[in-house]
Amino acid sequence: MASTDKPDPEAATKSEVSPLPPPPPKRVDYFAIDVGLRVLLFAATLTALVVMSTAKQTELASVPGSPVRVPVKAKFNHSPAFIYFVAALSVACLYSIITTLASLGVIAKPTYATTFLLYYVFWDVLMLGIVAAATGAAGGVAYIGLRGNKHTGWVKVCPVYDKFCRHLGSSIPIALFASVLLVLLIMLSVFSLHSRIRE
Amino acid sequence: MASTDKPDPEAATKSEVSPLPPPPPKRVDYFAIDVGLRVLLFAATLTALVVMSTAKQTELASVPGSPVRVPVKAKFNHSPAFIYFVAALSVACLYSIITTLASLGVIAKPTYATTFLLYYVFWDVLMLGIVAAATGAAGGVAYIGLRGNKHTGWVKVCPVYDKFCRHLGSSIPIALFASVLLVLLIMLSVFSLHSRIRE
Numbered sequence: 001m002a003s004t005d006k007p008d009p010e011a012a013t014k015s016e017v018s019p020l021p022p023p024p025p026k027r028v029d030y031f032a033i034d035v036g037l038r039v040l041l042f043a044a045t046l047t048a049l050v051v052m053s054t055a056k057q058t059e060l061a062s063v064p065g066s067p068v069r070v071p072v073k074a075k076f077n078h079s080p081a082f083i084y085f086v087a088a089l090s091v092a093c094l095y096s097i098i099t100t101l102a103s104l105g106v107i108a109k110p111t112y113a114t115t116f117l118l119y120y121v122f123w124d125v126l127m128l129g130i131v132a133a134a135t136g137a138a139g140g141v142a143y144i145g146l147r148g149n150k151h152t153g154w155v156k157v158c159p160v161y162d163k164f165c166r167h168l169g170s171s172i173p174i175a176l177f178a179s180v181l182l183v184l185l186i187m188l189s190v191f192s193l194h195s196r197i198r199e
Numbered sequence: 200m201a202s203t204d205k206p207d208p209e210a211a212t213k214s215e216v217s218p219l220p221p222p223p224p225k226r227v228d229y230f231a232i233d234v235g236l237r238v239l240l241f242a243a244t245l246t247a248l249v250v251m252s253t254a255k256q257t258e259l260a261s262v263p264g265s266p267v268r269v270p271v272k273a274k275f276n277h278s279p280a281f282i283y284f285v286a287a288l289s290v291a292c293l294y295s296i297i298t299t300l301a302s303l304g305v306i307a308k309p310t311y312a313t314t315f316l317l318y319y320v321f322w323d324v325l326m327l328g329i330v331a332a333a334t335g336a337a338g339g340v341a342y343i344g345l346r347g348n349k350h351t352g353w354v355k356v357c358p359v360y361d362k363f364c365r366h367l368g369s370s371i372p373i374a375l376f377a378s379v380l381l382v383l384l385i386m387l388s389v390f391s392l393h394s395r396i397r398e
Contacts, residue, residue: 078350081339114396121320121389125382128324129331133378136335140280144340145351151277152344154353179332183324186385190320193392197313 030192031113034120034185035103041181042096045131048174049089052076055167059160074157074164081137082168088134089175092127092182099123114196120189128182135175142168229391230312233319233384234302240380241295244330247373248288251275254366258359273356273363280336281367287333288374291326291381298322313395319388327381334374341367 055076060069076082099120106116145165148156158165254275259268275281298319305315344364347355357364 072350074350079348080342080346114393118389118393122386125324125327125385128328129378129382132328132331133335133338136332136337137339138335139332140336140339141343143279144343144353147279149278151271151273152354152356154343155351157351179328183328186324187321190317190389190392193389193396194313194317196396197392 030188030195031103031107031110034188035100035107037181037185037188038096038100038103041178041185042093042100044174044178044181045089045093045096048171048178049086049093051167051174052082052086052089052171055164055171057161057164061160074161079141081141085134085138085171085175088130089178092131092178095123095127114193117189117193121186121193124182124186124189128179128186131175131182132179135172135179138168138175139172142172229387229394230302230306230309233387234299234306236380236384236387237295237299237302240377240384241292241299243373243377243380244288244292244295247370247377248285248292250366250373251281251285251288251370254363254370256360256363260359273360278340280340284333284337284370284374287329288377291330291377294322294326313392316388316392320385320392323381323385323388327378327385330374330381331378334371334378337367337374338371341371 053076056073058071058073061072062069076086102116106113142165144154145157145161145168148154252275255272257270257272260271261268275285301315305312341364343353344356344360344367347353
């Protein structure tokens with residue numbers, strides 16, 4: 001804003017005192033960030049997976065037309081949406097392990113770095129689609145459990161299965177975080193590819 | 200496989216007869232494919248949006264403890280998942296119009312093509328996340344409507360609201376197709392970026 005085109009005599013004197021060549025352009029090591037994000041993705045998917053798998057609760061429920069109360073169990077595999085959620089997170093967890101190792105391999109031997117970046121984007125995009133859809137499906141079903149739907153007569157189940165719902169309420173936001181991580185990973189890979197064009 | 204290093208006398212004669220320079224490497228115009236896919240994305244999101252918005256059905260439902268039957272309406276805005284679905288598709292539809300025009304602009308004046316490719320991937324990835332999550336949420340809720348859930352006591356509604364469910368069953372696969380188109384668009388942009396590195 002306040003720059004002038006006049007040469008600064010002080011700066012000129014300084015450069016004469018220390019005639020160092022300009023430093024080479026600093027190259028950020030994107031693969032180090034990549035590995036960090038992938039380790040974080042592994043942690044997120046594993047946490048969401050464990051929290052969801054351990055969401056089990058047994059409560060006494062009244063049978064209509066009878067005073068007897070029977071124990072009724074709530075488990076994630078009682079809903080197809082939650083089964084898909086667990087399957088998608090398992091795939092993403094396994095994928096994060098494989099790609100972390102691959103990224104470490106690229107750091108050790110960066111010959112095929114550009115090709116790896118291309119493959120990373122292709123697979124990361126597929127993973128993002130799977131994880132985002134699974135998070136949406138689980139979230140949609142969990143919301144019915146929390147609030148019910150008076151139009152269709154679907155009752156809330158969370159007032160009874162409180163512990164089960166707390167597990168869901170922790171697992172789904174973590175899966176959302178994993179989706180955000182995948183978006184960041186794709187952007188990082190594409191930015192790396194883009195920066196290589198200018199080199 | 201069976202190539203030899205010896206010069207072929209016939210080929211040498213031919214090249215003397217027609218000493219044409221080798222043709223320049225054929226460059227596929229990726230932006231033309233890009234525009235085509237974006238027009239298809241616009242068509243898919245608009246169709247899914249119209250089919251979902253017009254899903255209205257009124258049926259007579261019996262009131263418990265009374266012989267009177269009252270008309271009960273089914274609309275997409277009776278479920279938060281379907282409201283999110285319509286909102287996400289609206290955003291994707293608007294986005295497809297804007298980016299189609301931008302792609303046509305890049306074809307007319309390809310100065311900033313590389314920068315546009317970078318921005319396209321960033322925004323396409325965000326759109327993919329939104330549309331995939333919306334498709335998952337709507338699909339998860341629609342599946343409960345179709346099959347019910349005996350564990351939670353949620354009843355099927357599709358045997359009564361058959362026309363409404365047919366609309367859902369058309370709209371959700373079209374939205375899934377839109378997600379696949381977004382995946383293809385991202386891959387195309389990244390492939391274009393990658394091909395520019397070798398130039």
